[in-house]
Amino acid sequence: MAQLKLQLCNICNNLVDLRYRIQDQEAGEWKMGCSDCWQKVSQDNPYYRYGGTWKAKKKN
Numbered sequence: 001m002a003q004l005k006l007q008l009c010n011i012c013n014n015l016v017d018l019r020y021r022i023q024d025q026e027a028g029e030w031k032m033g034c035s036d037c038w039q040k041v042s043q044d045n046p047y048y049r050y051g052g053t054w055k056a057k058k059k060n
């Protein structure tokens, strides 16, 4: 059975298998956040930028 490698959300520290690349400050660091945090960060944030969806890689 293939296992997904769970990764830590940089914002809420939950383990998730799908993270979003999010920038929440002007010229700030990219963070890898879960979908919940992505929604929170993208609201009320003029510096929010979205850098793509990163899925955990499955091992064949």
Ligand SMILES: [Zn+2]
Binding pocket: 009, 010, 011, 012, 013, 014, 033, 034, 035, 036, 037, 038
């Ligand atoms: Zn999160």
